[in-house]
Amino acid sequence: MIDFERLKTAMGELDNDTVVALLEKLMAEGGEGADQALAACQEGMNTVGDLFESGEYFVADLIFAGELMTQAMDIIKPAIVASAGGNVGKMLLCTVQGDMHDIGKNIVKAMLEAGGVEVVDLGIDVAPEAIVKAAKEQGVKVIGLSGVLTLAIDSMKATVEAFKKAGLRDDVKILIGGAPVTGEYCSYVGADAWSLNAAKGVEICRSWLN
Template sequence: MKLLEELAQSLERGDSQAAADSTRGAIELGLPAQRILDDGLIAGMAVVGRRFKAHEIFLPDVLLAAKAMYAGLALLKPLMIEQAVATQGKVVIGTVQGDLHDIGKNLVGIMLEGAGFEVLDLGTDVAPETFVDTAVREGARIIGLSALLTTTMPVMRKVVEAVEKRGLRPEIRVIVGGAPLSAAYAAEIGASAYCFDGISAVETVREMLGVER
């Protein structure tokens, strides 16, 4: 549908105003929230993610796309709640204690939210116990940790240990990401998975929660 294609393209261009206009237009047309989400916002963000991975576009473009996605999501959210668009499960995310970098974590959060997961974003500089307490309280089965500093990477191990100590494994899984990380480091600290970017985070979470697409 042309309007939803335009919505997707507005994300690719990073045009928040157009994204909001197209989303509003689609809502006024009476299209279901799920369809606006899938064929508009998620479709656009998926292209952006692929082009970023292929180095065809750069960080500022991704941030603009993310902003445009937020502009659309903000309008769509009340409708999603009203129409009870099935949430695929909850994911707690945050940047570990001592670390204030949040751009990558926010992008991953948007991608997960866009893919239909409920994201509980604890922000930055988050203590290990806070991750675990929130996951338990909210019934989230996945904790996603971000670290951009070599000095804060070891905090991730503390979160894994806290999950283990409380006997919450394997019900609660810990996935990790951030520029200095690697699959080898994730394995070393006992995390369930390392994700290179938002797309791989969505794929990993879908697989872990058994969500088909």
């Protein structure tokens, strides 16, 4: 059995070599304790979030944390038997129409998943109608819209309008995030909240899901 406390610390410190070595050891020994390992990784990701909040980590660290978490999941996935960390709920996430940027969205996704949120990722350049359709089909009440280009603002607005048109606006909470987003743009778009940083975005989504 591996040292889960050490795994958690290594994940928080983004110590790639230690995380990989510990998880590979666990798998080599038959995979027992994979659920605990996953929980330790998720706790480590919470540390990453805390260090971001305190200003010690920044975006590059979050990108790397997402990469490391994905790598960790790939190693232990075959041995995972139950959902660890609890399921907080399900939400939808995408980069809006006309915008191909996915880094910000992926950071938010990794942090949400590490926090036990099931994320339906619709990808990039997603049309308003496709977002509404997916929300309906999946029964999702929380929507995260991401974008980097200034034109994403208009797509975000069009998405909010599409929810109104479908008669679903009051059923969903919509968060917008990404470089061009501001308080003024949030009002213009008609979203419920906005965020420039992933950690705050995750916090808002989790509060809505709870």
